[in-house]
Amino acid sequence: MRSGLDEFLSEKWKKYKSGRWGVLCNQASVDKHLVHIRDILKEKKGISLGAFLGPQHGIRGEKQDNMKESSDFFDPELKVPVFSLYSHTRVPTAEMMQAFDVLIVDLQDIGTRIYTFMYTMENCMWEAKKLGKKVVVLDRPNPIGGVNIEGNVLDMNYRSFVGQLPICTRHGMTMGELAVLFNEAFEIGCDLEVITLKGWKRKHLACDWDRDWVPPSPNIPVWDSALTFPGTVHFEGTNISEGRGTTKPFEWIGAPFVDADKLAKEMNQKKLKGFYFRPIYFQPTFQKHQEQVCGGVQIHMGHLSKLNAFEMGVHLIAAFWKLYPEKCEWKKPPYEYVEDKLPIDVIAGTDAFRLAVESGSVKSFLERSEEELEMFRKMRKNYLLYA
Numbered sequence: 001m002r003s004g005l006d007e008f009l010s011e012k013w014k015k016y017k018s019g020r021w022g023v024l025c026n027q028a029s030v031d032k033h034l035v036h037i038r039d040i041l042k043e044k045k046g047i048s049l050g051a052f053l054g055p056q057h058g059i060r061g062e063k064q065d066n067m068k069e070s071s072d073f074f075d076p077e078l079k080v081p082v083f084s085l086y087s088h089t090r091v092p093t094a095e096m097m098q099a100f101d102v103l104i105v106d107l108q109d110i111g112t113r114i115y116t117f118m119y120t121m122e123n124c125m126w127e128a129k130k131l132g133k134k135v136v137v138l139d140r141p142n143p144i145g146g147v148n149i150e151g152n153v154l155d156m157n158y159r160s161f162v163g164q165l166p167i168c169t170r171h172g173m174t175m176g177e178l179a180v181l182f183n184e185a186f187e188i189g190c191d192l193e194v195i196t197l198k199g200w201k202r203k204h205l206a207c208d209w210d211r212d213w214v215p216p217s218p219n220i221p222v223w224d225s226a227l228t229f230p231g232t233v234h235f236e237g238t239n240i241s242e243g244r245g246t247t248k249p250f251e252w253i254g255a256p257f258v259d260a261d262k263l264a265k266e267m268n269q270k271k272l273k274g275f276y277f278r279p280i281y282f283q284p285t286f287q288k289h290q291e292q293v294c295g296g297v298q299i300h301m302g303h304l305s306k307l308n309a310f311e312m313g314v315h316l317i318a319a320f321w322k323l324y325p326e327k328c329e330w331k332k333p334p335y336e337y338v339e340d341k342l343p344i345d346v347i348a349g350t351d352a353f354r355l356a357v358e359s360g361s362v363k364s365f366l367e368r369s370e371e372e373l374e375m376f377r378k379m380r381k382n383y384l385l386y387a
Contacts, residue, residue: 001209004138004176004195005106006032009040012195013047016136020050022100024085024124027061028214029106037106042078049080050100055107055120056086057217064218064286065236065244086116090161091123094131102134108216109175110226111144113154114233114347117216118178119164125182129190137194139176139385141209143226146172146202146386150230150310152365153372154349160337163349168369168376169310170230172202174385181383196385205304219249228299231313234353237344239329240320241294245284252282253316254296256289257327264297266319272312274303310369314353314362321357330354 009031021041029037041047052075057063059082072083083096103124107117121137128135151169165186173181176194183192206213206223213223220226225248232250235242243252254260260279267277277297284290297316301307321328335343345351356365 001141001199001204001211002032002197003140004197005029005037005140007198008104008136008138008195013044016102016134017046019101019134020048020099022051022053022096022103023049024053024055024103024105024107024120026054026057026059026107026216028108028216030214032211034212034214037104038075038078049078051080051096052082053092053096053103053124054082054084054086056116058084058086061215061217085120085123090120092127097127097131097133100133102136103128104136104138105175105179106138106140107175108140108214109142109178110216110220110229111142111170111172112226112230112233113151113167113169113171113349114162115229116161118175119161121175121179122164122182122188125179125188125190125192129188132191134191134193135179137176137179137192139174139194139197141197141200141204141206142172142174143206143213143223144170144230145205145305146174146177146384147305148172148308149373149377149380150308151373152348152350152353152369153376158338158341158345158349158351160346162337162347167380168373169349171376171380173380173383177380177383177385180385181380184383185379194385200386202384202386203305207304219244221247221249224301225250227301227304227307228309228312231309231311231316232299234313234317234344234347237331237342237347238317238320239288239331240317241284241288241296243282243284244288245286245290246282248282248298251299252280252296253299254280254282254294255320255324255327256292256294257324258295258320260295260297262323263295263319266323267297267316270315272308272315274301274307275312276300276302311366314356314366318357318360318362322360
């Protein structure tokens with residue numbers, strides 16, 4: 001498989017030699033030999049680099065979730081500014097945009113609407129349209145595949161930086177496909193080129209790539225975390241640990257008040273295809289329940305092409321509320337992205353998720369979500385770049 005970066009570096013980069021380049025990237029923006037895009041470009045003759053821009057977690061990927069980066073900085077070797085798009089602004093300013101003529105976007109997404117990189121790209125596309133700048137997206141594969149889609153479609157009443165457009169939870173698209181979708185279906189209309197992948201098929205998961213996994217953010221250390229993420233990310237809106245502060249974020253789920261065996265039994269009797277819930281105890285080193293022993297489950301997976309992590313996550317949250325109704329809580333506002341709404345509603349992109357869990361019956365919510373998926377499936381088919 002060859003990424004958009006690999007393809008770009010062969011010959012395609014030469015057509016942009018006349019302009020100054022801005023590069024939106026992070027630590028996962030590497031070629032097939034694991035060499036970073038910055039180090040590659042500095043060796044290319046004839047390129048004029050104007051600026052680097054970094055998304056959430058920092059351009060070097062060192063920041064934890066919801067940690068605003070304190071400031072921009074200057075690359076001492078290349079003599080160019082490095083701007084954060086997760087600090088005082090999430091939209092590139094006129095000053096930033098003036099530093100370049102062409103914006104190169106090279107970011108590894110994880111296949112879920114509730115992840116901010118695609119919205120950083122979207123914001124840049126809107127500004128590029130305003131100022132007449134070219135956007136070139138170096139495509140990367142979706143680690144959880146391009147066939148399956150899951151979840152509900154965002155209700156725009158709950159629009160935020162973890163959901164700016166009405167797409168479903170697991171979207172099954174690459175960053176390049178999302179860029180085309182944003183540009184055409186949502187009418188950004190910027191001057192866009194996507195450098196496509198070679199050798200990637202929609203059925204491929206990250207384990208099929210024959211490439212090393214470089215974590216795109218601190219709590220996606222292995223690609224398996226991306227596979228559970230469409231379901232377990234919703235625990236961020238609760239007082240239950242989603243595994244941050246452990247070696248298995250989004251795969252270890254629990255809280256101090258949980259009987260691990262009881263929870264595992266409750267989940268395994270549901271017989272969710274491809275999932276097995278092993279009772280565990282863990283002690284987060286930071287974030288929720290820091291240094292406290294939590295009972296919970298580790299989510300083990302098989303039949304990887306048939307998993308529905310969103311459905312699993314809904315059932316898992318519902319199990320916590322069924323077994324521990326007096327202990328489970330939704331986080332209160334304000335939230336990093338929205339001041340006046342419950343975090344769970346912002347993360348889920350609807351209040352229907354929360355109301356279904358509270359009612360003790362999630363069946364009708366999951367059925368409605370399936371109907372929404374069909375509408376999104378019909379829309380996205382016009383923007384798919386790969387078979």
